[in-house]
Structure formats: structure tokens, C-alpha cells
Amino acid sequence: MNARVGAIAMAVVLVLYLVLVGQRAVQFVLTGEPIAVAIGVALIVLPLVGVWGLAKELQFGVKSGRLATELDDAGEMPDDLPVLPSGRIDRAAADAAFPAYRARAETEPENWRAWFRLGLVYRGAGDSRRARAAVRRAIRLHDAETKRAGR
Structure with missing residues (x-):
């Protein structure tokens, strides 16, 4: 839940930033000065790269969350990894379990x-x-499986 709130907050901040920077970008471009126009174009392009990056991160978060829910609903989440009171997986247990999980993914x-x-x-x-x-x-494998199943 905290990750979702953080992502929403970042999206709101990014939109506010885009509005403010967009206004400045237009002002720079309207001056007609070559350097100012270049700065204005950069002020338009760079935030768009940020929007693309944020969209990719949000997409990753949503899709990985769906997979986690699907695995949890099926009772297939790893239960051999002890969880600390903070909710994080115990690092020593993860290190010890790693070879078995890696072998299964490879086979x-x-x-x-x-x-x-x-x-x-x-x-x-x-x-x-x-x-x-x-x-x-x-995520790629799940999407391909879903597509093959026609869902």
C-alpha cells in the first residue's frame, strides 16, 4: 500500500512539474532566440522522458502486483522464506534458498x-x-500464456 501511495504522489508531483516547466518552455520558444528555443525544446523533451519512465514503472508495479495476487490466491507463494517483523524476507533465508529457486527457474x-x-x-x-x-x-511469460489461452 505504501508503494502505491508513493507512486501516486510521484505522479502528482510529475504532473505539477510538467505544467510549470511547460509554461516556461513555451515562454522560451516564443522568444525566437535560437538558444532560448533550444532550451525550450529541451524543457519539453526531458520531462516527456520522465513521464515515459514513470509510466513504465507504474506498469511494472501493477503487473507484478497482479502476478503476486494470482500466486497468493492459488496458494503458491513461497512459504519457506521467513518474513521479518518489518514484512521483508529474511536475507539469510533468501540467500540459503536461492540455489533451489534458481535451479527451478532454469529447469x-x-x-x-x-x-x-x-x-x-x-x-x-x-x-x-x-x-x-x-x-x-x-511478466512476459505470463502475458504470453494469457495471450495463448485467449484471456
């Missing part, structure tokens, strides 16, 4: 559930780069 390369679980273990072990990569793969 079942088309199983989105195995890749999603591996992403959870990576996250618990503190390797967020690999966690995101594993979850992205799980």
Missing part, C-alpha cells in the same frame, strides 16, 4: 511462477537488479 524456463518466485528470493537477498529482471521475465 522450467517457460514457468512464470518459477521466475516470479526467483524474483522474490533475489529481492529478499538484496539483489534488486536481478529481482526486477526475473519479475520482468515472469
Whole structure:
């Protein structure tokens, strides 16, 4: 829930930023001075890159949340990873469980559930780069499975 509130807050701040910067960008472009026009164009393009990045992050969050819910509803979330009082996975347990989860994902390369679980273990072990990569793969596999099933 906190991540959702944070994402919404970031989106609101970004929209406010875009409005304010957009006004300045138009003012720069309207001067007709070459340098000012270039600055105005940059002030338009760079925030659009930010919007694209935020949209991709929100899409990742929504899709990974759906996969987590689907796995949880099916009773298939990893239950061998102890959770700390803070709600985070115990790092030592994640490190110990990692080889088994990695082996399963490698032996079942088309199983989105195995890749999603591996992403959870990576996250618990503190390797967020690999966690995101594993979850992205799980999302792609799930989307492909859903498409094949015609859902």
C-alpha cells in the first residue's frame, strides 16, 4: 500500500512539474532566440522522458502486483522464506534458498511462477537488479500464456 501511495504522489508531483516547466518552455520558444528555443525544446523533451519512465514503472508495479495476487490466491507463494517483523524476507533465508529457486527457474524456463518466485528470493537477498529482471521475465511469460489461452 505504501508503494502505491508513493507512486501516486510521484505522479502528482510529475504532473505539477510538467505544467510549470511547460509554461516556461513555451515562454522560451516564443522568444525566437535560437538558444532560448533550444532550451525550450529541451524543457519539453526531458520531462516527456520522465513521464515515459514513470509510466513504465507504474506498469511494472501493477503487473507484478497482479502476478503476486494470482500466486497468493492459488496458494503458491513461497512459504519457506521467513518474513521479518518489518514484512521483508529474511536475507539469510533468501540467500540459503536461492540455489533451489534458481535451479527451478532454469529447469522450467517457460514457468512464470518459477521466475516470479526467483524474483522474490533475489529481492529478499538484496539483489534488486536481478529481482526486477526475473519479475520482468515472469511478466512476459505470463502475458504470453494469457495471450495463448485467449484471456
